[in-house]
Amino acid sequence: MKGEREGLKCADISSELLEIQRMSEDDCKRELSRLSKGLAHPARVEIVRILENKPLDKRCVCGDIVNALPLAQSSVSQHLKVLKETGWIQGEIDGPRVCYCTIKGMSEYYLALMNRALHGV
Amino acid sequence: MKGEREGLKCADISSELLEIQRMSEDDCKRELSRLSKGLAHPARVEIVRILENKPLDKRCVCGDIVNALPLAQSSVSQHLKVLKETGWIQGEIDGPRVCYCTIKGMSEYYLALMNRALHGV
DNA sequence: ATCGTTTATCGTAGATATACGATAATAAGA
DNA sequence: TCTTATTATCGTATATCTACGATAAACGAT
Numbered sequence: 001m002k003g004e005r006e007g008l009k010c011a012d013i014s015s016e017l018l019e020i021q022r023m024s025e026d027d028c029k030r031e032l033s034r035l036s037k038g039l040a041h042p043a044r045v046e047i048v049r050i051l052e053n054k055p056l057d058k059r060c061v062c063g064d065i066v067n068a069l070p071l072a073q074s075s076v077s078q079h080l081k082v083l084k085e086t087g088w089i090q091g092e093i094d095g096p097r098v099c100y101c102t103i104k105g106m107s108e109y110y111l112a113l114m115n116r117a118l119h120g121v
Numbered sequence: 122m123k124g125e126r127e128g129l130k131c132a133d134i135s136s137e138l139l140e141i142q143r144m145s146e147d148d149c150k151r152e153l154s155r156l157s158k159g160l161a162h163p164a165r166v167e168i169v170r171i172l173e174n175k176p177l178d179k180r181c182v183c184g185d186i187v188n189a190l191p192l193a194q195s196s197v198s199q200h201l202k203v204l205k206e207t208g209w210i211q212g213e214i215d216g217p218r219v220c221y222c223t224i225k226g227m228s229e230y231y232l233a234l235m236n237r238a239l240h241g242v
Numbered sequence: 243a244t245c246g247t248t249t250a251t252c253g254t255a256g257a258t259a260t261a262c263g264a265t266a267a268t269a270a271g272a
Numbered sequence: 273t274c275t276t277a278t279t280a281t282c283g284t285a286t287a288t289c290t291a292c293g294a295t296a297a298a299c300g301a302t
Contacts, residue, residue: 217278
């Protein structure tokens with residue numbers, strides 16, 4: 001399957017870019033506010049940054065993220081949940097661990113959403 | 122003064138674009154999450170959309186925004202306050218009214234912030 | 243089967259967000 | 273001055289967010 005790497009297949013939202021034009025205005029605004037809420041906390045911005053900058057051949061499990069943040073494990077787990085629900089990241093169970101990665105093309109998707117929601121383009 | 126139009130001078134953040142490179146990583150993440158929180162509600166996205174799409178020769182007072190949203194005046198006023206605090210809009214008192222407009226170049230500023238906070242660019 | 247590791251979920255406490263009606267503040271106009 | 277129009281703020285109720293420790297669930301290894 002395309003996009004597979006080291007056993008972890010990261011979703012790619014690039015193909016959804018054109019779908020934005022077909023969304024209703026209300027859906028567009030809801031979608032933009034949903035994604036914005038995902039980044040509305042410094043810890044979550046940091047998590048996305050970590051996952052975006054991770055080398056392609058390295059994997060990043062929950063524990064790695066916990067170690068990188070000054071928060072309790074349960075708090076980090078909650079932030080990961082929010083990022084999953086708002087569509088920024090993806091998690092894949094690997095034995096007792098969970099391997100996380102960002103959704104490919106999400107930044108571009110976010111920008112296109114913003115352009116359409118705010119400027120009607 | 123540059124940027125003045127119909128008596129309302131809208132701030133322009135374009136000149137701050139280069140400052141982003143000089144911000145600390147933490148400030149960058151805080152700034153990105155702050156701006157994201159501004160758009161983290163559909164009503165606020167709609168307000169920014171209204172102000173972005175307003176003809177340059179027309180002004181937009183609080184009452185216009187209240188009429189465009191299905192919310193009570195006090196709720197809209199609160200959302201306007203959040204948008205002011207997070208840096209998306211600006212208000213100028215004009216008699217008993219308050220005239221609102223977006224900050225010029227904010228979308229570009231937001232994107233640059235995102236690029237640096239998430240990708241270190 | 244049992245133990246240790248890893249991660250999600252539960253329970254909880256305090257803070258913040260969201261909505262509304264009511265009220266206060268400000269300015270224009272009669 | 274008094275009234276009207278406009279907008280911000282107050283008070284309040286409910287919901288969501290954020291953090292933590294404790295516990296549960298899932299899995300590999302012994």
